[in-house]
Amino acid sequence: xxxxxxxxxxxxxxxGDRVTITCRASQSITSCLAWYQQKxxxxxxxxxxxxxxxxxxxxxxxxxxxxxxxxxxxxxSLQPDDFATYYxxxxxxxxxxxxxxxxxxxx
Amino acid sequence: xxxxxxxxxxLVQPGGSLRLSCAASGFTFSNYAxxxxxxxxxxxxxxxxxxxxxxxxxxxxxxxRGRCSISRDNSKNTLYLQINSLRAEDTATYYxxxxxxxxxxxxxxxxxxxxxxxxxxxx
Numbered sequence: 553x554x555x556x557x558x559x560x561x562x563x564x565x566x567x568g569d570r571v572t573i574t575c576r577a578s579q580s581i582t583s584c585l586a587w588y589q590q591k592x593x594x595x596x597x598x599x600x601x602x603x604x605x606x607x608x609x610x611x612x613x614x615x616x617x618x619x620x621x622x623x624x625x626x627x628x629s630l631q632p633d634d635f636a637t638y639y640x641x642x643x644x645x646x647x648x649x650x651x652x653x654x655x656x657x658x659x
Numbered sequence: 660x661x662x663x664x665x666x667x668x669x670l671v672q673p674g675g676s677l678r679l680s681c682a683a684s685g686f687t688f689s690n691y692a693x694x695x696x697x698x699x700x701x702x703x704x705x706x707x708x709x710x711x712x713x714x715x716x717x718x719x720x721x722x723x724r725g726r727c728s729i730s731r732d733n734s735k736n737t738l739y740l741q742i743n744s745l746r747a748e749d750t751a752t753y754y755x756x757x758x759x760x761x762x763x764x765x766x767x768x769x770x771x772x773x774x775x776x777x778x779x780x781x782x
Contacts, residue, residue, distance in 0.1 A: 584768075586769070588704075590704075595754055595772035595774050596769075597772075598770050607770070641706075641768065643767060643768045644764065647706070648694065649706060650704040650706060651703075653704070
């Protein structure tokens with residue numbers, strides 16, 4: 553199975569900051585990579601698909617990049633509503649695997 | 660408005676079985692793959708299973724393969740997950756998620772999620 557490794561596990565930042573989260577796949581997944589945001593007690597929300605495509609309705613402060621085995625999610629000008637947990641997910645082939653998550657905390 | 664409403668969770672004894680349901684509305688259910696994802700308390704997301712739009716293809720995570728079965732009834736717009744031989748480590752919130760085919764890769768990611776149903780396995 554394809555393993556997904558996110559870093560860091562926790563990220564402390566302030567409103568207005570720019571942050572980057574990294575996700576690495578154990579083998580090439582071309583561009584089959586999605587990013588989700590989850591707030592406590594809520595369902596995950598799709599932010600980015602195909603590594604760099606912004607989901608409709610999602611703020612342009614979110615962007616994704618990468619291909620193959622290394623991917624990044626960048627959030628520009630952090631807003632209070634952005635403090636949440638972020639997950640990457642590979643969706644190639646016969647499995648769907650999530651990274652372990654990155655909790656974005658207020659510094 | 661698109662809606663996914665899970666039900667069927669609750670307290671189950673170890674070794675027991677459970678069937679979860681996910682009622683869909685607001686979209687043409689039969690056109691989309693559907694999936695189950697679970698989340699243990701305080702932990703991350705774990706993909707469980709996915710079923711194609713016509714039920715022709717079903718896939719399972721290694722952790723549950725052999726103990727669970729995904730199915731759907733397109734006439735009732737409902738997705739199911741049967742889990743047998745439940746263990747304490749199956750305690751989690753179970754989410755259903757709607758698949759959307761990535762037109763470039765041909766594979767589905769999840770563009771809409773229900774609010775989840777909590778399964779607690781304990782004696």
